[in-house]
Amino acid sequence: MRILAAMSGGVDSAVATARAVEAGHDVVGVHLALSRAGGTLRAGSRGCCTIEDAMDARRAADALGIPFYVWDFSERFREDVIDDFIAEYRAGRTPNPCMRCNEKIKFAALLERALELGFDAVCTGHYATLVEGEGGLELHRASDAAKDQSYVLGVLTAEQLAHTYFPLGDTPSKELVRAEAEQRGLTVARKPDSHDICFIPDGDTRGWLADKVGAEKGEIVDRAGDVVGSHDGAHAFTVGQRRGLQLGVPAADGKPRFVLEVRPVSNTVVVGPKEALACVRIAGARYSWAGAAPTAPAFDCHVQIRAHSDPVPARAWIADDIVTVEPESPFDGVAPGQTAVLYEGTRVLGQFTIDRTESAVPVEA
Known part of the structure; x- marks a missing residue:
């Protein structure tokens, strides 16, 4: 098969690409540039879409002897992931940007371009497996439950699954992937995993949202609608949150209260007992x-x-x-x-x- 390997610059995608090459496929590596402005994506070892990551991906491709390209998907990423993230918070919802990135970027925009260029499949370092079932191709959990990523791949459709390749799905553990990377001479073998949201540079989601959405003081109310406190911006709260509540009126039973609902139209946060x-x-x-x-x-x-x-x-x-x-x-x-x-x-x-x-x-x- 002709395979386009999405190389993030991490160890998982590097080993997945290596396995695709070893399996005899015609492989081309690509790194997605998701921001045009330096410093808008997380830098250092905690990132997944930085300049350093692009360089790591290129070194891995060179070591494997495959062609490598960097594709600018920054505009599509801004529209489909970042703007969606902001809009969801404005509406009082709690979005998952990694889910949107898989849905809109890696297995939509990237896959669409790959098919246009004559590739048969997109290869990624996700931990999940594909199984041929009675009704067609099925998406299953990975062998390593601790690394299973089938949840964030749940947005994939049957058509997209038909053009995906997950070489790491049957690997029992991440340590085996790192050991394999070392054996193959890949410099990313011990690179730390990425964490948090890639487009929030310092990890301060609340501050980032305050800048994008705006912060306006509002009321915190209980389930009966009685005012029990105030806040500096409803966007900063998520359902289930306990810390950071500025409550001036204690609960009648003396127990802690948790965020139950965020109402963006009225800029109100609703709190109540954990049981709720x-x-x-x-x-x-x-x-x-x-x-x-x-x-x-x-x-x-x-x-x-x-x-x-x-x-x-x-x-x-x-x-x-x-x-x-x-x-x-x-x-x-x-x-x-x-x-x-x-x-x-x-x-x-x-x-x-x-x-x-x-x-x-x-x-x-």
């Missing part, structure tokens, strides 16, 4: 299937609402073009804007963006 974070139902209209769609209108599955949370047994159904999920045991602290990924065993069925949540504790309580 328990969520017994979630729903969303923006959904997709990673392969063949479920044939039954209602089905049992496991649902994961964060990249590193445990999947929860649940019942899901589709009605009026909306996916609704009821977990066997309540989710904890779900925020609109998060992504719910549905699994059947190790297989990813699909995903939806959470629009609505229902608390286990009625407002009257």
